[in-house]
Amino acid sequence: MxxxxxxxxxxxxxxxxxxxxxxxxxxxxxxxxxxxxxxxxxxxxxxxxxxxxxxxxxxxxLWRRSAVVLKRVHSYSAQFWTTLRRRKTSAAVVHKAATRDWELIAARLPWLTAITVEQCPDARALAALRRFGGLRRLVIRSFHCPAGLAGALAPLRALTHLCLCELQRAPRAELIGAVSQLAGLTSLSYHEGDKPISKRTLQGMLARLPHLKQLSLKLGPVYGTLPEDYFSLPATNRDVTSEATVLGRGDPPPSGLGLTRLELLNYMDPMLSPGALVSLSSLQSLTVSYRERAVRPSSCALRTWLCKLPCLTELTVTRGYPLAVYVRLLPASLRRLCLLQLIVGDGDLRDLGKRTPGLQHLHVDPSQGDGADCRSCPPSSQLETSNCARCGSALHLNVTEWEFVGLARFQNLQQLVVLDALPGPSPALLSLIHKLQIQTNYRVQVVHSLALKDPAACFCSQY
Known part of the structure; x- marks a missing residue:
């Protein structure tokens, strides 16, 4: 314009x-x-x-969902800060800020509610976080963990969302002790270290976070299987709560942790047993990001997990087993499904349509060289956003013209994302898009790239 x-x-x-x-x-x-x-x-x-x-x-x-990225804080002009005040900017990503930089940010933007800290050289600088009285979301990522970080976290009792990502040389016991004091947390992402948190430590921390609904854990290489009750509350905690209920001081707690969203990153079987998620019956969203492709379908714990989660409506799987291993066990309650970098074979999407007739959002991004047969998707699948087509290059498609134009059968299809069309769509692809739009009366919007990544998000969540 x-x-x-x-x-x-x-x-x-x-x-x-x-x-x-x-x-x-x-x-x-x-x-x-x-x-x-x-x-x-x-x-x-x-x-x-x-x-x-x-x-x-x-x-x-216009800026409620935007985060300002701050580098070399003292180099910004007064007009820059005035613009941020006018927009009422509430989220910031702060790079390599020293104590004096944090003092300036606190003075100029005291109303910040979300802060992402990257490469902070001194934990003493993080003491300025206490000056943000409305701070609710905090992401600390990607730097050598300085001594005193736990002390800077503990006073932030108003936090509801906390993410600790890729902190090197972090004192785990001190950090978990500080996190355990943040009783108001509803979301916790703990992506620190190369080994899973021990059962006793994890349960002790979660027992002190009564409002926690979303949990994301980075699981490293482990020999053997973690205890089956890894995600269960300690028996002593349940006993105390039950006693309070009997005395009329509260309602009986739900079974398990009451989580609604769980992310397992860097996962490989048999790290968790098939019965590890039985206590999480209230789970509505599950993400399993495997470290690599899996070659033994008989070891797939996901097959059992899917049968034990009656409330599940969202599922994201990255790498791991071919879709055929568990496609026929997907719950009919699914409304959103993302399948990334895994093998999708002939007939898998047909089985998917039969199992999940109420699906509203489907994102299929198969591994290179693995084509998904879009013709096998029955028209009963109700797709709001589909990534069924994947363009291998500007000149070659991994799906045939029949398959691509056949997407018109999805009566609720609103948007189609064609990936890897770089540097831009070829004339052949444009011709296919034109045919599809004619078939759908131009109802479908075709885009050639995914949404931009959130600069304030955790690196591990951008897989």
């Missing part, structure tokens, strides 16, 4: 500065809704076109 010269010279409040075409004399509220569909980079380009758009783009509603 290019603004006219008249737009650049007009007053910032006069709507006629938008364009000389009367059809685009839209109310500010309409422009704000349009700008919601833009990326941060696109909003920046529009902002530079004229004063009128500059004022509209800085509306706080």
């Amino acid at each position: 290019i603004a006219s010269k008249k737009c650049q010279k007009s007053t910032p409040t006069h709507p006629s500065c938008v364009t000389s075409l009367s059809a685009f004399h839209l109310p500010q509220e309409v422009w704000t809704q349009i700008f919601l569909f833009l990326s941060d980079e696109e909003k920046g380009n529009i902002r530079a076109s004229c004063k009128y758009f500059k004022r509209l783009i800085d509306h706080p509603s």
Whole structure:
């Protein structure tokens, strides 16, 4: 979108500065809704076109889901901080900030609710986190863990989301002790170390986090199998809670931990037994990211897990076993399914459609060289977003024209993502897309890249 010269010279409040075409004399509220569909980079380009758009783009509603990345904090101008205040920026990613940098951030943006810390050289600088009274989300990632980090975490009792990712030389006992004091946590991602947390330590920590609903663990190489009651609360904790219930001081607790979301990263069988998730009957979302491909289907614990989770609606599997190993055991309750970097064979998607008739979101990104037969998907599958087609290069597709255009049978298909179309779609691919859009009356939006990764997220979650 290019603004006219008249737009650049007009007053910032006069709507006629938008364009000389009367059809685009839209109310500010309409422009704000349009700008919601833009990326941060696109909003920046529009902002530079004229004063009128500059004022509209800085509306706080357009930046609620955006995080500002701060590097060399003392080099920013006063106007930069003024812009952030105008947008009411609530999330920040802070790189290599010293104590004086944190003091400046706390003075300029005291209302921050989400902070990602990367490569902090001194734990004493993190003491400034206490100055952010509304801080609810904290991600600490990718640096040598300095002494005193646990002491900086313990006072942050208002935190609801905490992620510790790739902290080298971290004192595990001290960190877990500090985390255990954050009783208000509803989400915990603990991706530290090369070995799983011991059962006793994990259960002791989780017993002190009564509101925890989301748990993400990075599991390293382990010889043998962890205890089957690895995710169960300690018996002493259950006894104490039951006694309080009998005395009229509370309701009986749910079985297990009451988790609704569980992520297992860097996993390989037989690290957890087939019965390890039996106590997590309330689980609604499960992510299993295998370290590598698995070659022994008889060892697949996921087959049993899927049969023991009656509330499961979301499943993400990365690498590991071919889909055929467990596709016929997928629960009918699934609404969202992501299959990444694994083998999808002929007929697997047909079986998938039979098992999950209520599926609303399907993302299939198979391993290179493994084609997914999209014709085998029955029209009963209700797809909202589909990645069934994967383009191996700008000139070659891994699916046939019949398979690609056959996606038109999905009556609820709204968006199709074609991956690896670099540097751009070829004429042959554009022709296929045109045929698909004609078949669907241009209902389907075709894009050639996934959404940009969240700069504030944990590195491990961006697999």
